[in-house]
Amino acid sequence: MIMSKSQKVPVSDNIAENQRYLKEHVGVGVSFDVGFRQIKVLKKDVDIYYLTGLCDTSFIIEIVKKLVEINDFESNHRKVKEIIHNRLVHQQVEEVKTMDEAVDQLLSGLIVIFIDGVKEAFIVDVRHYPGRSPQEPDTEKVVRGSRDGYTENIIENTALTRRRIRDERLRVEITKVGERSKTDIVFMYVQDVADQGLVDLVKQEIENIEIDGISMADKTVEEFLVSQGYNPFPMVRYTERPDVAAAHLLEGHVIILVDTSPSMIITPTTYFHHVQHAEEYRESPAAGTFVRWVRFLGIMASIFLLPIWLMFVMDPTLLPKGLEFIGPTEEGNVPIVAQIILADIGIEFLRMAAIHTPTPLSTAMGLIAAVLIGQIAIDVGLFMPEVILYVSISAIGAFATPSYELGVANKMTRLVLILAVAFYGVKGLVIGCTLYVLFLASRRSLNTPYLWPLIPFDPKGMFQILFRVSVPLTKRRPSIVRPKNNHRQP
């Protein structure tokens, strides 16, 4: 039996033919998790194919029970198909005519029912995917407010979002990506708010993805979407919080959900989307603003503190009156630049180790790293105490960056700036910072300038970034997403 792959094979009315097809293509009998059960209904063979693990057994038992009961109540042999269709006790029953469709559905966890002498197969959605229930995401904790988070199940995720926006105009479109993995991708938007151009662009970019499988889910989709190259800065924002996603939907963003990942992609995003946190919106506007400014300070420190300090160490004449105490009092054995870079890399070791170390061991690891290495490195004369201080402050600043990706990118920027200062002093720092800003300003994420609302400047947008404005006063949606409908309060 040789058939070209592009040809669509119809469901045969000979049940043995179908059996052979599935044996050959899906490996029934070879793969242990694909199986079938044959029953007789009105003297005809009926095969029920299933994929153990992805379907709910109790539903299948119920369906089989009803099908077998047909023999007790019905006698019209000519209407077997209609009778079986009627007796499939489930709200999602579909009829398919080709084997390809049937196989696709079977491998997604639905059951396929073939009837001898019938040229169609029935598909019943009895899927039950293994997964966890919604939990508060680790990276986006809040003191008050909802504690649910997205899970790995795309259906649950759409449901979690729908719970927050019951608008009839919320659109949830689904496509499949990946020749082999056939991963579901959903994109959501509010129809009369989101810019049609953006929706079309996202749709087109997703449909253009050609790959066998996207096991790394959201991250792979992101790489296809924004074609990042070697730019380390995150061009999309991720969230695992349904409330954050819903807030962005109402602002006119398009949200992309990828099956098997709890991280939603928010598009389009700018630099300043990465420095906000749900926490700020759970506090009063003044407190939220305060938190935000402190966070900005932390982020600035994570980029600029070390290069600037290094510059003052290298050239103390730059220090204005009253600040002369900055800089080490004694010369160390190792050049300061080397100390800074070593300490910075040391903290990076620590961070990586902390991710892989099991929790019971991490306390011990923290103790060794902090107390032993830190103190002894100073005693031995490898590090100056001041180096440890400033490196620690900038490391904590990086941890205070709400977006993990942005934190890492800033860390890389800092390293480049440190090297620039080490080689060229003031000139290196100034030119480095200028190039940093120009680089960010020249980036675009889905046609959106990355540094908006700073460059290009938008007074209202900038005001909203600098101050956490109270919700009743937020009357317009941000202009950067080009919303169709500007007013938040109809």
Place this chain on the structure above:
Amino acid sequence: MSEEKMEQNQREKPMSLLQKSLVTGFIGGLLWSLLGSLAYYFNFSEVSHASFTLRSFWQNQWTNGFSGEIFSMLIIGVLSILAAYIYYLVLKKREGMLPGILYGVAIWFLFMYFLNPMFSAVPILSEMTMDTIITTVCLHVLYGTFIGYSISFEHKSLEDMKKEREEKSSQNA
């Protein structure tokens, strides 16, 4: 409470391109002159904007200090409205960042080279340190980008919106 009095019911009007350009100019002047003051304070640069606006004309205690810098920032902010207006008139149709960068460099040349003799508190270009030159050029580049890119981006998005509206109305007709 009557409806009009509730603050959330007041609708604000969107700014026109000209208004937005002028606001951008003012804020841009404040922002980058603030950075200029910082660079002056940390001795990156021998001159600050206050050397141009104040110290060349008055040599007082206050012009050298903190209040001088603040006062000069306001002056620069106002002057910068003019710079934004000129950009709005001449260059708003140019897309991208490069025109802005060049505009900043042009302003730098104008004040540092051509108008230099007017300012007694500013040393002539050949006597400035390399640090000063690079710092001031970079500040002007960023300032020019800020003004230029903002105005041309806003101009372009307004044009796009107009085009979209026209397309829509032609479709309806």
